[in-house]
Amino acid sequence: MKKLLWIVKSILYIITTSIFLLRILSVNALAVDNYQFFPSPTEQTLINEIETNAPSRHQIPLPTSAWYYSSNVNASYLSNAHNQSTYLNVISQNFFFQNTIDSFNLQKNKEYHLTLYIGVKQNYNPLTSIIVNTTSSGITTTGSYYKKVEPRLNPVGHINEYRYDIYFKTNNNISQSDTIYISMKFNPTSLFQSGLMFNLYRTYNIEEVVENNNQELIGAVNDVDDSIKNQTDLIKDTDSSQAINSAGGFFEGFTTDTYGLTSVITAPLVMINNLVSSNCVAIPLELIGYDFSLPCIDSLIPSAFSPLLTIYRVATDAIIGYWVMVNILALVKGFKDPEKDNIEVLEL
């Protein structure tokens, strides 16, 4: 019975935890959905392309009719601040309205960055989507994107201002007489509570995205990139043969005589030198007219057993290393003996 109860409690615990986690995930997803109007993959590609290839922009001056207000606001209050008299009627919930900008001469196949500021008297984001288009569909984006929403207190006071960045690109269809439509959809629960209309105004700024064609600067940046890449490759390079050659090269140029008394006396040193430096070479032999050779151990052992040789070498290296360390320690400890001052020499 206790076991059954434990199983039921475990199942209930798992279900409760799952619901809790799902709820957290869904709430986060909804929160993002409420405040972000995600671009389509095509638009995201365009945005990335613009942001990557456009390090510098220049600004097109704003027309004077850039400010709009809702009709049901304290017009005198806002007009004191902005000195504008154009109004925008916001009359229903979930309103999807359009407005036009006809003061810009958009060029064909250009990239533009539209910065839109919207101010409301509420501390929440009123906008759920923005769509930019023209009468002749001269803009490649069917929707738009705002990447950052920053509420800030307007200089007028009591109005939170939100900034939206929209990127779009014109195509060959656009003409000088085109009108840009900026369509905005508002959050019904935040903007039009209890049938009241909140103060709303907007302004915009369109600047042309200009690619930097300074080839000299691009070349310099590429040179720096290449230099960093070369340094990184050099650091990552595990081939130390050049360093070894340089270290050995310091001692090059010394001549050795192999004749007379010198050859006898230096023979052990030459032997030690060859012991350190020589590689294994198969010894050729000729017996009864047949050529033989005594191969090196590496070529004798099949490749399947070469790991065993490696293990053996690791083990012998460890034993020799231990032996060397113990003897060096004994040698150093022997220095403390005041009676011992004999010096060993290599008997040539």
Added chain:
Amino acid sequence: MISAILQGIMSLIISLVSIVLAPIDAIIVSVLPDISNAMSQFGTFMNYISTHIGWVVSFSGLSANAISLIVMFYGFKLTAPLLFYTVKLALKWYNRLKP
């Protein structure tokens, strides 16, 4: 790297020995050429043996690092006491001689 340094040190010592013995060798070559040839043959024989020392090392199964470590140890064993006791002797002299 260790092998390269060892080779360099050995080359340096051999060269220094050759410089010291060069006048004696010159005298032997000029005065007793047969003895000089006999001693040269000994050196040639040792060189021949040393060309196959790599093969012997290969069959011992030891790695090049182990061989270098052994040679380095003996180099340390032969040089470190010399330096230590020389410094010790110099200090002893200084203590005796100082006013």
